[in-house]
Amino acid sequence: MTVTIAVAGKGGTGKTTLAGLLVRYLIRNRPGKKVLAIDADPSSNLHLVLGLPLTQTVGDIREESRTGVGPGQSRTEWLNYAVRMAVEEGDDCDLLAMGRPEGQGCYCAANHMLRSIMDGIAASYDYVVMDNEAGMEHLSRRTTRDVDHLLLVSDASLRGMAAAEAMVGLSRELEINVRNIYLVINRVIGEMPPTLRAKTETLSIPLLAVLPYDPLLVEFDGQGRPLVELPDDAPISEAVASVAQRLLA
Ligand SMILES: Nc1ncnc2c1ncn2[C@@H]1O[C@H](COP(=O)(O)OP(=O)(O)O)[C@@H](O)[C@H]1O
Ligand SMILES: [Mg+2]
Known part of the structure; x- marks a missing residue:
């Protein structure tokens, strides 16, 4: 069973940092897992x-599929091959980048195929960590898979928290x-201010x-x-390790 973790939130809050550090944790602490x-x-x-x-x-592949599919090839086969080739195989983890979202044209069929191709690829991994853009509108267009854990990242401000609350909806x-x-x-920095601490208790998550x-x-x-090269004893590495342990317990 694949465990899927998605990271979302307002711009600049640290989504990519957290996603990267979760990957780092998994690489170092779950040897043999994909x-x-x-x-x-x-x-x-x-x-x-x-x-x-x-x-x-x-996104590049979707564009290319408009003209690049040769005669005698089915579009599904072509897309399937192209997306599998686009998975970057690192030493410790693999990466698939979505690129630009679909434009105004009618690429619905291609998107539908792409989603099921990506889901098929994801199913062969133990862990999938998805870093999203600010906002969430696109999350459901990217995947048909269930998300086990959605992490909404906020900065240490009341506005940040209000934005996170809006994203729950x-x-x-x-x-x-x-x-x-x-x-x-x-x-x-230091302790969480008491007003923020109190605010977190009023949230629905x-x-x-x-x-x-x-x-x-x-x-x-x-x-x-x-950031995957950060030492294990860096404060942020230790904090993310305890996040991962709680999530995956
Ligand atoms: N815990 C942290 N401590 C210090 N700097 C951080 C921390 N988290 C994120 N940053 C910095 O904040 C900036 C934005 O982080 P990033 O992960 O790119 O945000 P997002 O993906 O949400 O736009 C980066 O320059 C990153 O180095
Ligand atoms: Mg980012």
């Missing part, structure tokens, strides 16, 4: 956090089943974790070093 990272943000950048090259995206409208939804507050501001992470990002 991990697929899905970059569902059109401005793909999860690969940088994972230290992988960015190759063809599913949106997520209930998705055409996919989301088993658990949790709040994660990121980039907290449980607070899974408070992740610390970690200067080492800033240093890595500043140098363009993949």
